[in-house]
Structures are given as structure tokens and as C-alpha cells.
Amino acid sequence: MxxxxxxxxxxxxxxxxxxxxxxxxxxxxxxxxxxxxxxxxxxxxxxxxxxxxxxPFSTLVDGAMKGIVGSLNDPYSSYLDADQYKQLFEQIQGSFTGIGVYVSKRDVNKLVVVSPIKGGPAERAGLRAGDVIVKVDGVDVAELDVDVAVSKIKGPEGSEVQLTIFREGGQGFQEFTIVREEVHIPVVTAELAEQDKRIGIIQISQFNKIAASEVDRALTRFQQEGVKGIVLDLRDNPGGELESSVDIASHFIPTGPVVHIVDRSDGTETAYSTRDYIGLPLVILINGGSASASEIVAGAVKDNGTGTLVGTKTFGKGIVQMVMQLDGGAALKLTTAKYLTPHENDIHKLGIEPDVEVEIANRTDAHYLVEKQDENEDVQLIKALEIIQGKIQ
Incomplete structure (x- = not known):
């Protein structure tokens, strides 16, 4: 005892x-x-x-909040003042005034063009995916938060902005003067292949609020037209909303998770599962401008083996941001989770390799502008159609 x-x-x-x-x-x-x-x-x-x-005291407080978020050393998290949040909201809704270009931070000190918007002033001026924006109107933007840099690129309709960019492949620094205009973001285009009317081609420019419903309509139309295979073009698609990518990916994998979302340090994991699998032969076109939500779709299809990825390696953004509205019209964009493919692969800063690599002619870097061109000249699309035809004959 x-x-x-x-x-x-x-x-x-x-x-x-x-x-x-x-x-x-x-x-x-x-x-x-x-x-x-x-x-x-x-x-x-x-x-x-x-x-x-x-x-003004409000300026000091805004600066303190930007400093707090900046201390995270995360190029995807930022404090947005009222004007910046308004611009972000306009872009999500489908139009804004600017030059028509998606940008992201490849690392903390490199502002990279993910993709120019088709038909926008940036594309017409010759900007390419992979270009590094060094200066905006003579101001170095390497150290700036990405949303602050974007706010400098945007501006009143009809005004000019001068960009200094660095282009790899031995082309060095270049200057662009671009006139800002109202940019309407094309979301989804759907058409039958000119070479083979049994194949439907869906091109998604970004995963915004209306993308999933437009893809639904396109697939319904294709089924009515007797389409036997699908080419999903995600080249130069910088991403968008998680829910939109999950809804769209659900059409192309039969069962199980589309993506795993892992929350912060406690490791809480949420799996988003499939619905409405169409079961048609599928090829997804990808490149270095395919990022974020595009990689969710591509990763889900690759892990499940329900389609073939054609093109070049994707951008490599495997983290998720939430936009939390604050009073006074401001907002906080904060990285809150990372995502893993269905097989729990982490692709952040790594990207997704294609199953069939097809480079664009005369380009050695992973990023390039996919120009609107004749179907007979698009070597990646040609390869995609060949693969689909081999599956439906």
C-alpha cells in the first residue's frame, strides 16, 4: 500500500x-x-x-494589415482594400477594365504571366504565358504583392500602361505599351471538330461561377448530336473556383474523390466526390499556363486513368485561397488549405506531367501562348484528335 x-x-x-x-x-x-x-x-x-x-490613421492601419499578411511570405495571400476587392469581384463575375492578362507569383519575387485572355489587349500586343513582368510604368513590381501589382496594371479604359517584361529563350527584356479597355472574359466555347464531327471540343478559359453550367449545356448538346469523344482544352487556363472545377471534373471520372482538400496544421481533410460521369473517351490539353483549378481537373483524370493528358507540364499551384470580406469593402485573401489529387499527390510547385508530351514549335520553355489557329496547325489538338479517333473506331 x-x-x-x-x-x-x-x-x-x-x-x-x-x-x-x-x-x-x-x-x-x-x-x-x-x-x-x-x-x-x-x-x-x-x-x-x-x-x-x-x-491618415486609416492609412496606417491598412499598412499594418498588409504588413501582417505580407509577413506570411505567401504570394497568394493578401489584404485587399476596397478598390482591389472590387476589381477581383469584377474579374470573377466575367469582365473588368485592364489589359486582359492573368498573372501569378512563380515565387515571392517573380510576377509571371500565367496566360493572356483570348482576344484581349495583352494578347494582341504580343504578351505570352511565361513572360515575367519586371516593371509597370517604370516601377519595379518584383517585391510587390500580386494584387497590388495587378492594381497597377489595371486602370481607366483608354489609358496606357507600359510593361517591362523578361522573356526566356534568349529574348531578354522587352517593352510593351498597351491601351487598357473593358475586357470580357470568354468562359466556355464548345464546337464539333472540323476533322471529325464525332468529337466535341470544349475550351474553358477559367473556372468562374458560370463555367460549370456552361459545360453542362455543352455536354448535353454534344450528347444530342451523337458525339463519341471529348477534347477538353485547359491550356492557359489559370484556374478559378474550387467548386466549379469539382463540378466539371465530376463528368469525367466514374467514382471516388475528385480532390482532397487538406486544411492548415490540423490536417483536416475533405474529399469532394464525383457525379454525372459521362463515360466518353477523353483527352485533356494542358500547358504551363494550366494552373490551380485546371490542375484539379487534370489530376483527377490522370489519377483515375479516364483520359489522356496531352501537351506540356502544368503550372504547379496546389493550394487553395479563401476570400473573406471585411467591413468597409475590404477583404482578406488567405491561403487556407492545400489540395491533393485523388491519389493524394501534392503537385504544388511541381505541376502535372502530360501522358503524351507535345511541344509547340520553336519554343523550349514550358510556357507559351496558345494562339487561335486553324485546327490543322494546332499540333497538340491534332494529337488529341488522333488519340480520340483511336478509341472510337
Whole structure:
């Protein structure tokens, strides 16, 4: 009995020691945080009182919030003021005033053109996917948050913006002066292949709110027309909404998950599953401008073996952002999760390799502009049609 009491006493002492240690650690953390908050308040006070020029308090607070998000060192997270959030919302809805180009941060200090919008001023001026935007109107944008850089590229209709870009392949630095205009974002185009009317071609430019319903209509029409195979063109598609990509991918894989979403540090995982599988032979066209939601679709099809990926390696963006609206019209865009393919492959910064690699002529880099061209000249589409024809004959 004495030994048992001794053991209980030791256990109780250990528990008390652990409790004291945890309490001490929490106390230190609280003191440290209070010290930092006090330091922040003092900086705001000193700037407000001592800085040469008067600064509105709201400007200081906005700067503090941008600094907080900037400290994450995540090119996809940002604090959006009211104007920036309005621009983002307009783009999601399908139109905005600018030059018509999707950009992203390849790394923290490199603003890369993911893809120009078909028919937009950037495409007409000659910008290509893979171009690195170095300066906007003479201002270096390498260190800027991506949304701040985008706000500098956008502007009033009819105004000009000058871009300094760096282009790989030995072409070096180039200057572009582009007139801003209202850009309407084409979402989905669907047509029968000129070479073989049994094959339907669906091109998706981005996964916005209306993309899934437009793909639904296209597939219904193709089924009525007796289509026997599908080419899904995701080249230069920079992504968009998670739900839209899941809805569209669901048509092309029979059972199981489309994508796994893994939330922050606790590792909570959510699987989005399929619906409405159409069961037709499928080829997906991809390239270095295929990013994010495009990679969800391509990764789901590749893992399930229900289609063939043709083209070049995708961009490699395997993380998910949420846009959380704040008061005053501002918003916080924050990376909240990463996504994994159905086989739980992490493609972030890696991309997805095609099953059949087909390069564009005279280009060695992974990114290139897919120009609207005759079906007989598009070597990637030609290969896609050959693969589909081999499956339906």
C-alpha cells in the first residue's frame, strides 16, 4: 500500500510540474505578444506624431494589415482594400477594365504571366504565358504583392500602361505599351471538330461561377448530336473556383474523390466526390499556363486513368485561397488549405506531367501562348484528335 501511495504521489507531482510548465509557457507567450502589440501601438503613435507629413490613421492601419499578411511570405495571400476587392469581384463575375492578362507569383519575387485572355489587349500586343513582368510604368513590381501589382496594371479604359517584361529563350527584356479597355472574359466555347464531327471540343478559359453550367449545356448538346469523344482544352487556363472545377471534373471520372482538400496544421481533410460521369473517351490539353483549378481537373483524370493528358507540364499551384470580406469593402485573401489529387499527390510547385508530351514549335520553355489557329496547325489538338479517333473506331 505504501508503494502504491508513493507512486500516486510521484504521479501527482509530475502532473503539477507539467501544469506549472505549461502555465509558465503560456504566460511567456502572452507577455511576448503583449510586448509586440505594445510596440505596434507605439510605432503607430510615433509615426502619427513625428512623421514629416500628416498620415491618415486609416492609412496606417491598412499598412499594418498588409504588413501582417505580407509577413506570411505567401504570394497568394493578401489584404485587399476596397478598390482591389472590387476589381477581383469584377474579374470573377466575367469582365473588368485592364489589359486582359492573368498573372501569378512563380515565387515571392517573380510576377509571371500565367496566360493572356483570348482576344484581349495583352494578347494582341504580343504578351505570352511565361513572360515575367519586371516593371509597370517604370516601377519595379518584383517585391510587390500580386494584387497590388495587378492594381497597377489595371486602370481607366483608354489609358496606357507600359510593361517591362523578361522573356526566356534568349529574348531578354522587352517593352510593351498597351491601351487598357473593358475586357470580357470568354468562359466556355464548345464546337464539333472540323476533322471529325464525332468529337466535341470544349475550351474553358477559367473556372468562374458560370463555367460549370456552361459545360453542362455543352455536354448535353454534344450528347444530342451523337458525339463519341471529348477534347477538353485547359491550356492557359489559370484556374478559378474550387467548386466549379469539382463540378466539371465530376463528368469525367466514374467514382471516388475528385480532390482532397487538406486544411492548415490540423490536417483536416475533405474529399469532394464525383457525379454525372459521362463515360466518353477523353483527352485533356494542358500547358504551363494550366494552373490551380485546371490542375484539379487534370489530376483527377490522370489519377483515375479516364483520359489522356496531352501537351506540356502544368503550372504547379496546389493550394487553395479563401476570400473573406471585411467591413468597409475590404477583404482578406488567405491561403487556407492545400489540395491533393485523388491519389493524394501534392503537385504544388511541381505541376502535372502530360501522358503524351507535345511541344509547340520553336519554343523550349514550358510556357507559351496558345494562339487561335486553324485546327490543322494546332499540333497538340491534332494529337488529341488522333488519340480520340483511336478509341472510337
Amino acid at each position: 505504501t508503494g502504491r501511495r508513493s507512486g500516486l504521489t510521484i504521479a501527482a507531482a509530475i502532473i503539477v510540474a507539467i501544469s506549472v510548465l505549461v502555465t509558465a509557457m503560456l504566460t511567456v507567450a502572452l507577455i511576448t505578444n503583449y510586448q509586440h502589440l505594445g510596440r505596434l501601438a507605439k510605432v503607430v503613435h510615433l509615426v502619427n506624431r513625428e512623421y514629416l507629413e500628416p498620415v
